[in-house]
Amino acid sequence: MPQNRRExxxxxxxxxxALACAGGLNAVQAQETAPKKSGDKINVCVVGVNxxxxxxxxxxxxxxDSIVYAIVDVDQRxxxxxxxxxxxxxxxxxxxxxxxxxxxxxxxxxxxxxxxPNHWHALAAIWAIQAGKDVYVEKPVSHNVVEGRRxxxxxxxxxxxxxxxxxxxxxxxxxxxxxxxxDGQLGEVKLARGLCYKPRNSIGxxxxxxxxxTVNLDLWTxxxxxxxxxxxNFHYDWHWQWPxxxxxxxxxxxxxxxxxxxxxxxxxxxxxxxxYGGRYGYEDAGDTANxxxxxxxFGDKRLIFEVRGLKxxxxxxxxxxxxxxxSEGYMVIPSYSSATVFSKDGKEIKQFKGGSDQNHYNNFIxxxxxxxMSKLNAEILEGHLSSAxxxxxxxxxxLGSLESLSALETQLAKDPEGLETTKRFAEHLKANGVxxxxxxxxxxxxxxxxxxxxxxxxxxxxxxxxxxxxYRAPYLLPTTEQL
Numbered sequence: 001m002p003q004n005r006r007e008x009x010x011x012x013x014x015x016x017x018a019l020a021c022a023g024g025l026n027a028v029q030a031q032e033t034a035p036k037k038s039g040d041k042i043n044v045c046v047v048g049v050n051x052x053x054x055x056x057x058x059x060x061x062x063x064x065d066s067i068v069y070a071i072v073d074v075d076q077r078x079x080x081x082x083x084x085x086x087x088x089x090x091x092x093x094x095x096x097x098x099x100x101x102x103x104x105x106x107x108x109x110x111x112x113x114x115x116x117p118n119h120w121h122a123l124a125a126i127w128a129i130q131a132g133k134d135v136y137v138e139k140p141v142s143h144n145v146v147e148g149r150r151x152x153x154x155x156x157x158x159x160x161x162x163x164x165x166x167x168x169x170x171x172x173x174x175x176x177x178x179x180x181x182x183d184g185q186l187g188e189v190k191l192a193r194g195l196c197y198k199p200r201n202s203i204g205x206x207x208x209x210x211x212x213x214t215v216n217l218d219l220w221t222x223x224x225x226x227x228x229x230x231x232x233n234f235h236y237d238w239h240w241q242w243p244x245x246x247x248x249x250x251x252x253x254x255x256x257x258x259x260x261x262x263x264x265x266x267x268x269x270x271x272x273x274x275x276y277g278g279r280y281g282y283e284d285a286g287d288t289a290n291x292x293x294x295x296x297x298f299g300d301k302r303l304i305f306e307v308r309g310l311k312x313x314x315x316x317x318x319x320x321x322x323x324x325x326x327s328e329g330y331m332v333i334p335s336y337s338s339a340t341v342f343s344k345d346g347k348e349i350k351q352f353k354g355g356s357d358q359n360h361y362n363n364f365i366x367x368x369x370x371x372x373m374s375k376l377n378a379e380i381l382e383g384h385l386s387s388a389x390x391x392x393x394x395x396x397x398x399l400g401s402l403e404s405l406s407a408l409e410t411q412l413a414k415d416p417e418g419l420e421t422t423k424r425f426a427e428h429l430k431a432n433g434v435x436x437x438x439x440x441x442x443x444x445x446x447x448x449x450x451x452x453x454x455x456x457x458x459x460x461x462x463x464x465x466x467x468x469x470x471y472r473a474p475y476l477l478p479t480t481e482q483l
Contacts (some may be wrong), residue, residue, distance in 0.1 A: 042368060043069035044111045045103050045133075047124055048077065049082040050166075050235055052138055053115035057082070059361030060113065061090050066091045066365055070095040072103050073233075077214040098216055100124055104131035111368065114138055115165075117296050118251075119224050119244045120148035120172055124479060125162065129154045131482070134161040136364050139254045140246060140387035141380060145269075145453055146468035147477060148384035148391075154483050155373075155380045163364040164383025166258045168336040168364045171355020174259070175377075177331065177339035180352070181263050186326030186341065191417060194261035196253035197319040200309040204232040206285035223475035231285040240286035242398075248307050249286030250390040256322050257305060258378075258386035259333055263324045266298045269388045269453055274296075274446040275397040275409060280434045281310050289442070293425055294393035295418050304421055305393065333396075353374075388453065395466045396444030399459055404441040405436045411443070432462040 044060040046053050050070050060066045068086060071094050073079035079096045087093040097103040103212035104112070104127060112128035114121055114137040122142040125135045129167040135155075141164050155162040168174045181189060209229045211217050218226065231237045239245035249257075277292030290309030296302065306315075316323050321334040329349065333339040337355035342348055360377065367375035405426055412418040426436060434440075448457040455463040471477050 042066040042110050042112055042221070042365060043108050045070040045072065045097075045106075045109045045130075046113045046115060047072040047100050047103070047369055048120070049073050050078045050115065050117035050238045051435050053113075054082070055357060056067060056113045056115050056136070056138075056333055057086060059358060060111075060360055060365075061086070062154060062181075063365050065369065066111070066361075067092070068094050070097060070103050070106065070109060072097040072100045074098055074216045074219040075212060075214050075218075077212070085459075099219060103126070104128055107132075109133060111136065111364075114435055116437045117238050119143045119238075119248070120222050120275070121473055122151045123223055123475060124152055125153045126478065126483070127162045129158050134368055135380075136163045136361070137380070137383070138388055139164040139258070139383060140250045141383040142387050142391070143244075143246065143333075144466070144468055145388045145460070148387050149453060150477060150480065150483070152384050153480055154383050154478075157483050159373075160372050161364070161367050161376065161378035163360070163367070164378040164380055164386075165360070166255060166383060166386065167357045167360035168255060168259055169262070169357075169377040169382070170359040171337040172353040172359075173337040173339065173352045174333070176354075177333065177341075177352040178259075178262055180341065180350070181324060181326070181331065182265055185328070186324065186331060187328030189264065189324060190300060191302045191304070191325040192263045193306070193323045193325070194253065194256035194260040195306050195308075195315060195318050195321050195323070196248050196256055196258075197254050197306070197308045197312045197314065198248060199250065199428065200240075200290055201313055202282040202284040203286050204284055206230045207232075208236075212382045221472070223477065225469045225470075225472060235452065239283070240288045240290075242287045245288065245291070246390055246394060248290070248309060249288075249292060249294065249305065249393055250387065252306060252320060254338065254387060254390050257303075257389050259322045260303050260305070260324075261386055261389060262382075263322065263333075264298060264301050264303060266301065267385065268298065268451065269392060269449060270296045270303070271387075271449050273392040273396050273449065274421060274444055274466075275393045275407065276400060276422075276441055276443040277307070278427055278440065278442050281432055282392065288394075289397060291425070291429060292393075292397060293421055294389075294396070295415075295421075296389060296393070297368045302417065303389070306421065306425070307430060309422070310428070310434075312428055312431075333418040341469075344412075392447065395463050396447050397442060398466065399447075399462055400442040400444035402439040403441055404439050404442060407441055408441055410424065459472075 277289040292307040318334040
């Protein structure tokens with residue numbers, strides 16, 4: 001059975017995994033944080049402060065009930081620099097750590113806020129939960145499907161407040177727009193289209209580079225293979241390499257994937273997924289697609305996702321957004337906090353506006369204080385499902401083979417929406433000087449998905465092997481029994 005195969009893969013990732021978890025990670029044992037007194041600030045530890053972590057620092061510093069008590073960064077220069085900025089702006093200096101396990105051992109830390117590279121998200125969050133902390137974790141909440149489900153299991157076992165950083169879910173404009181859809185005012189909704197039209201430049205040639213001297217490379221690499229650095233820009237361009245990132249589908253696109261699934265009112269990762277695309281316009285150190293289409297199905301509902309990393313125009317008024325199609329009209333969601341409803345003939349009917357990122361941090365703190373996960377707008381299960389949709393799309397893409405445009409169009413001949421999307425995909429590449437003559441499109445298989453989040457049918461054995469990864473000791477993902 002597929003479930004048994006997955007369990008076998010997970011449990012045989014490394015000989016002695018249980019020993020490593022028990023012995024190598026003794027700084028991360030289940031414990032209770034120091035009790036809070038009335039009026040005490042909630043002590044937040046932000047892990048990873050070079051990029052998105054800066055927003056986490058502002059979000060928790062600007063909430064009157066919380067304070068950034070500590071920060072963790074594997075780049076010593078970044079950590080000290082950020083601590084100095086916090087001291088200047090907020091008049092206190094946080095503790096600075098290089099190793100998150102040392103920070104987790106501090107019983108004064110109440111909350112861990114994870115803003116590391118993607119390959120660390122789930123493990124950093126799970127270890128924090130095991131150390132007795134509540135967690136705010138950036139999107140995608142995982143680097144693969146199994147990690148996300150394991151994170152949900154950890155949150156449930158330890159009864160922790162765990163929020164995903166999909167901030168749209170806390171914005172009044174979006175909440176009202178989605179309620180409008182769920183109340184049936186757009187009619188019957190069977191299709192949502194996510195767009196990540198976000199131009200990305202080449203990240204430079206693949207070569208051997210030296211990491212910054214201030215970086216602890218072992219800690220940065222964590223559960224991924226310890227390998228030579230092949231990209232020029234160490235700190236951001238990991239997004240486009242599979243061992244660490246998930247491409248723009250799992251970087252920017254996860255936000256729009258989440259909104260699209262929310263609009264469809266679906267609470268699973270669907271029953272099938274298929275993806276195609278490529279890395280076009282340049283040859284560089286990147287592995288991930290910069291132009292990609294994913295076709296997801298949920299019974300008779302569909303979610304179509306488009307990634308464009310080359311120059312492009314907006315589609316139906318959106319570049320990074322979502323379009324929801326109903327029997328009575330359609331809705332364009334071009335941002336994290338606004339939406340416009342149109343009639344079937346394109347007449348504007350209604351607008352929704354309002355919100356900021358601060359709402360999401362405030363929502364988390366409110367749930368923390370109430371000890372009530374039901375108050376969370378983006379509880380970890382929601383984050384897992386939307387992240388997993390990105391992962392299954394990437395699995396199909398990575399299992400693909402190079403095919404011609406005509407072969408792809410023939411395959412989608414009985415799928416009007418899929419075929420229309422493919423034609424626009426080809427027109428977009430042509431406008432950017434990409435010649436699709438010959439076999440230039442990496443076309444993945446249609447993967448059938450079971451309710452237990454594994455694959456069945458053709459190519460399922462290969463696909464199931466990609467639901468998880470090999471972990472490098474001692475940075476091992478706990479099994480369900482080891483949580």
